[in-house]
Ligand SMILES: Cc1cc2nc3c(=O)[nH]c(=O)nc-3n(C[C@H](O)[C@H](O)[C@H](O)COP(=O)(O)OP(=O)(O)OC[C@H]3O[C@@H](n4cnc5c(N)ncnc54)[C@H](O)[C@@H]3O)c2cc1C
């Protein structure tokens with residue numbers, strides 16, 4: 001679809017937006033995250049209207065945006081599709097709002113929901129920042145043209161699925177130069 005093809009050229013980081021439901025922790029991979037306001041400090045993200053995870057966390061009125069590091073691609077895959085228990089085997093601790101902070105995140109932003117706007121087949125959720133996480137010294141996970149990417153892929157002359165597959169198998173930071 002042309003919309004996805006064109007919009008896929010807008011390279012972003014990847015986050016996992018987490019929260020607590022009555023039944024435990026919930027979360028989903030989310031690309032549509034942005035800083036919104038400095039005074040007051042606000043951020044936004046956009047869940048699909050059909051998202052069960054958003055529905056489950058919204059009643060708590062809080063969420064945590066976990067910014068993923070490049071070595072967390074597997075975590076993004078787990079949280080990027082519907083699943084009964086995405087947190088099985090995932091280490092986390094509660095933020096001050098109670099939302100899960102995922103171990104190994106590049107950094108995180110803990111928020112209370114202030115406003116939810118309806119927009120097409122998504123919601124725009126705005127949150128006031130309650131707490132900011134520490135900053136891990138690591139590279140970010142990127143999403144580009146429908147795939148996870150490495151910084152070296154961003155030159156379109158060098159981009160190919162084959163090269164990307166190789167890059168995605170790299171494990172050590174020393175191989176990135
Ligand atoms: C790189 C990337 C970026 C993405 N960016 C976005 C984005 O910006 N916006 C977006 O919307 N999607 C985005 N997605 C897609 C999104 O991650 C998936 O659609 C999402 O994981 C679907 O998950 P869901 O939990 O909402 O699924 P659903 O099937 O809707 O919900 C099922 C989950 O909801 C929870 N749940 C439901 N009801 C309850 C309940 N009563 N109590 C407790 N838990 C309950 C359970 O944990 C269950 O696992 C992205 C995916 C990828 C890979």
Ligand SMILES: NC(=O)c1ccc[n+]([C@@H]2O[C@H](COP(=O)([O-])OP(=O)(O)OC[C@H]3O[C@@H](n4cnc5c(N)ncnc54)[C@H](O)[C@@H]3O)[C@@H](O)[C@H]2O)c1
Pocket residue numbers: 003004005007008031032046047048080143145146147
């Ligand atoms: N904003 C979103 O809701 C969003 C963003 C990215 C991926 N996804 C979902 O994650 C899954 C994996 O994606 P993929 O690897 O096939 O990438 P893709 O090729 O579908 O995505 C390419 C680009 O299209 C846009 N996009 C894709 N689905 C969208 C949606 N439902 N609403 C708004 N924009 C959307 C995003 O900008 C994305 O970077 C798909 O089910 C996709 O729908 C959803």
